[in-house]
Amino acid sequence: MTMMERGARQLDDVATAVYSHLFHALGESTRLAVLQHLAWGEHRVRxxxxxxxxxxxxxxxxxxxxxxxxxxxxxPDGRSSWYALSDPVAISGLIAAAERFLDVTGTTAELCVHLRHPGHRNGNGTEGG
Incomplete structure (x- = not known):
């Protein structure tokens, strides 16, 4: 009896593509660097x-x-455009989950404390950047 005959679940091609796109976004070091900077707050391209x-x-x-x-x-703000994390709490949770997974695999890595805790203020009471 094949898996299909036993009622195996079908893969959701749309969901698979959406997840793949998300992981592709997070799988590039420059994009991770951008997210780290945006965790401090809004930034312009320059x-x-x-x-x-x-x-x-x-x-x-x-x-x-x-x-x-x-x-x-x-x-948009006049001639400038300000970029920010769309959902800092969700992104923070995703980074924390990735760190837990890395720990399980025997790799200890911390992307950035402020990315795990968006809005973290530095020692002088202002947001860093």
Whole structure:
């Protein structure tokens, strides 16, 4: 008797594609760096360029991908656009879950304390960036 004959579940191709797209967004180091900076608060593209040290076109490309995945939002302000995490609590939970999984596999890594705790303030009472 085959698995299909026993009533095995079918894979949900749409859900699989959505998860794959999300993991693809998180699987690129520049996009993770962008998320880390946005965990401090809103940034403009030029701020991220200065922090990350990549070309404006490269940072913009990664922001478009993160926007497409709905991990970040954009707020127009005059001639500037301000980018922020779309749901800091959910992203924080995802990072914490990844850290737990890495611990289980024998790898200890902490992406950034402030990404696990968005809005964390530095020692002088202001948000870092």
């Amino acid at each position: 701020d991220l360029v200065a922090h990350i040290g990549l070309a404006q076109s490269t940072v913009s490309k990664h922001l478009r991908f993160l926007l497409e995945c709905r991990l970040v939002t954009v707020r």
